[in-house]
Amino acid sequence: MIQIKPSDDHSGKLLTNMPAWLGDNDDYQPVNDNENFLSKTILSVITKLTALRENSTAHTDVFFTASFKIFLTILLILFISLSHQLLFLSIVLSGFLIYLCSLTGCTILRILKPAAFAALFSLLIILPAALFERSSFFLLPFKVFLTTGAVTALALSTPFYSITKALGGLHIPGLFIMILDLTVKYIVLLGHTAQELLTALHLRSVGKNHQKYQSLGNILGMTFIKSQEYALATHDAMLCRCFTGEYHISQQHHMEIRYIVYVMIIIILSSIYFFTEGYL
Amino acid sequence: MHIPDNYLSPSTCGVFTAIMIPIWYYSIKKVKEELPKNKLPLIGVGAAFSFLLMMFNLPIPGGTTAHAVGGTLVAILLGPYAACIAISVALLIQAVIFGDGGIISFAVNCFNMAFLLPFSGYYIFRLIKNILPTSLGEKTAIVIGSYIGINIAAFAAAVEFGIQPLLFTDAAGHALYCPYPISVAVPAMMLAHLLVAGVAEAIFTLAIYEFIVKVSPGIIHNGQKIKTNPVFVLMIVLVIASPLGLLADGTAWGEWGADEIAGDTSLGTVLGYIPDKIANGFNYHALLPDYTMTGMPDIIGYILSAVIGTAALIIIFKLIGSHNDTNKAV
Numbered sequence: 001m002i003q004i005k006p007s008d009d010h011s012g013k014l015l016t017n018m019p020a021w022l023g024d025n026d027d028y029q030p031v032n033d034n035e036n037f038l039s040k041t042i043l044s045v046i047t048k049l050t051a052l053r054e055n056s057t058a059h060t061d062v063f064f065t066a067s068f069k070i071f072l073t074i075l076l077i078l079f080i081s082l083s084h085q086l087l088f089l090s091i092v093l094s095g096f097l098i099y100l101c102s103l104t105g106c107t108i109l110r111i112l113k114p115a116a117f118a119a120l121f122s123l124l125i126i127l128p129a130a131l132f133e134r135s136s137f138f139l140l141p142f143k144v145f146l147t148t149g150a151v152t153a154l155a156l157s158t159p160f161y162s163i164t165k166a167l168g169g170l171h172i173p174g175l176f177i178m179i180l181d182l183t184v185k186y187i188v189l190l191g192h193t194a195q196e197l198l199t200a201l202h203l204r205s206v207g208k209n210h211q212k213y214q215s216l217g218n219i220l221g222m223t224f225i226k227s228q229e230y231a232l233a234t235h236d237a238m239l240c241r242c243f244t245g246e247y248h249i250s251q252q253h254h255m256e257i258r259y260i261v262y263v264m265i266i267i268i269l270s271s272i273y274f275f276t277e278g279y280l
Numbered sequence: 281m282h283i284p285d286n287y288l289s290p291s292t293c294g295v296f297t298a299i300m301i302p303i304w305y306y307s308i309k310k311v312k313e314e315l316p317k318n319k320l321p322l323i324g325v326g327a328a329f330s331f332l333l334m335m336f337n338l339p340i341p342g343g344t345t346a347h348a349v350g351g352t353l354v355a356i357l358l359g360p361y362a363a364c365i366a367i368s369v370a371l372l373i374q375a376v377i378f379g380d381g382g383i384i385s386f387a388v389n390c391f392n393m394a395f396l397l398p399f400s401g402y403y404i405f406r407l408i409k410n411i412l413p414t415s416l417g418e419k420t421a422i423v424i425g426s427y428i429g430i431n432i433a434a435f436a437a438a439v440e441f442g443i444q445p446l447l448f449t450d451a452a453g454h455a456l457y458c459p460y461p462i463s464v465a466v467p468a469m470m471l472a473h474l475l476v477a478g479v480a481e482a483i484f485t486l487a488i489y490e491f492i493v494k495v496s497p498g499i500i501h502n503g504q505k506i507k508t509n510p511v512f513v514l515m516i517v518l519v520i521a522s523p524l525g526l527l528a529d530g531t532a533w534g535e536w537g538a539d540e541i542a543g544d545t546s547l548g549t550v551l552g553y554i555p556d557k558i559a560n561g562f563n564y565h566a567l568l569p570d571y572t573m574t575g576m577p578d579i580i581g582y583i584l585s586a587v588i589g590t591a592a593l594i595i596i597f598k599l600i601g602s603h604n605d606t607n608k609a610v
Binding site: 091 | 587
């Protein structure tokens with residue numbers, strides 16, 4: 001607010017040279033705007049980015065390689081899906097709970113949240129079946145809980161770069177790995193861009209914005225245009241570095257004690273499955 | 281001591297729920313105020329210990345069983361308010377997942393085992409420890425505190441059973457809920473707990489307390505290092521040993537199923553009828569009833585139940601601990 005008082009002669013002279021509106025009191029009061037939309041969006045983008053960044057620096061277990069963890073998770077999901085008995089699922093559940101006990105509260109929450117939501121969702125879907133089949137209708141939500149939990153635990157305990165590396169080692173097609181790899185990296189990159197745009201909008205917003213959805217559209221549109229630019233830049237960078245989209249992982253496997261442990265774990269898991277399901 | 285559903289009238293359970301709600305509220309408040317944040321997950325460890333101790337069923341002459349609770353142990357380690365919460369959560373998991381103790385009678389069980397037991401045990405322990413401030417005095421205090429604590433809880437349970445036939449009978453004079461009057465319930469419950477469960481509680485409490493003082497004094501005294509690994513090793517040993525609880529194959533007094541009660545001879549003769557509400561009352565199907573799983577040997581079912589229950593308790597209190605941390609950070 002600017003206020004000029006013609007108190008003495010000197011300033012009075014000044015005032016005569018100025019336009020009249022400059023002498024008026026500026027009593028602009030910005031209308032209070034509910035900026036929940038902006039602050040909430042920024043906060044959620046930042047939370048997701050922090051989670052991804054934490055993941056990229058997640059400590060790598062020295063003993064259990066990413067390849068083994070992926071193989072074990074796939075095998076576990078296969079067994080859980082094929083299992084008919086509550087016994088096998090209960091054994092997996094107890095193993096899963098023991099694993100969770102060794103983690104911190106925050107990590108446990110991050111694993112349990114998606115698993116519980118997925119289980120709840122499948123329970124809702126299967127609820128009509130409960131009218132006809134009372135005994136085993138909860139098997140499906142139980143299985144969904146365990147498989148989602150296993151995958152989330154894998155994702156949280158293994159950084160993305162070692163997952164892509166391990167997938168290369170497992171001879172998964174290069175295109176698939178590249179898409180996965182780029183997607184993960186782009187989520188971080190575009191998330192950053194969106195966050196910066198949102199912050200810029202937040203800083204420049206004065207008064208009431210009646211076109212919130214338009215602003216959101218502008219930001220998303222801008223992010224999309226940026227993504228095109230990034231994609232071109234990535235393509236150029238790939239050409240410069242002679243990257244053809246093939247992931248060649250040099251594999252030099254020496255016999256190590258940990259491989260024996262890996263084989264033992266897989267044999268034990270398989271035998272528990274075949275024994276509890278009555279195949280042995 | 282786990283009172284099943286339909287042994288007490290819903291009105292009795294309602295009264296105890298009304299008593300327990302302010303106790304839970306005050307305990308949570310006190311724990312938030314007094315317990316250091318780094319000790320919050322330890323409530324889960326305490327709850328897990330209590331859960332495991334309750335799985336060790338001990339045979340009682342006459343064909344029934346009883347078990348220790350570990351309430352005084354948790355109260356001495358973390359304070360009576362933390363013990364109240366820990367044992368309440370352990371009882372909730374037992375009731376919901378394992379069908380041990382009723383859903384409607386949950387508050388009654390909490391009153392006996394999560395309120396009376398730890399508070400009386402703890403204050404008796406404090407009293408004796410103040411009178412005899414030596415190492416031997418502390419041991420004596422633990423033994424006497426835990427012994428009296430569990431017996432007070434058992435006496436309360438017996439009285440709750442015993443007043444049912446006085447208050448609720450049908451036209452034929454048959455009891456609607458628990459059929460045994462105080463004159464039968466009190467001696468039956470007290471004999472089991474004075475002779476066996478009380479002794480077991482005292483021995484377990486002293487042994488585990490001494491072990492924890494040796495390996496991880498930080499749990500008891502503030503400012504010292506808290507080592508949880510040896511505690512977890514002890515827990516694994518207890519989990520593996522839990523099928524010993526199957527050796528006592530009777531049912532605890534007052535925990536019979538509807539099919540068992542008609543043949544019970546606590547009154548001197550066979551009861552001969554199933555009380556109406558026990559036969560036709562509220563029926564809850566637990567996920568793993570009686571710590572067993574269909575289609576597998578009892579021992580494996582028991583161990584799996586012990587693992588699932590223990591791990592679930594530790595996880596729950598770790599989650600609560602982390603929730604408190606984030607609240608504080610925000």
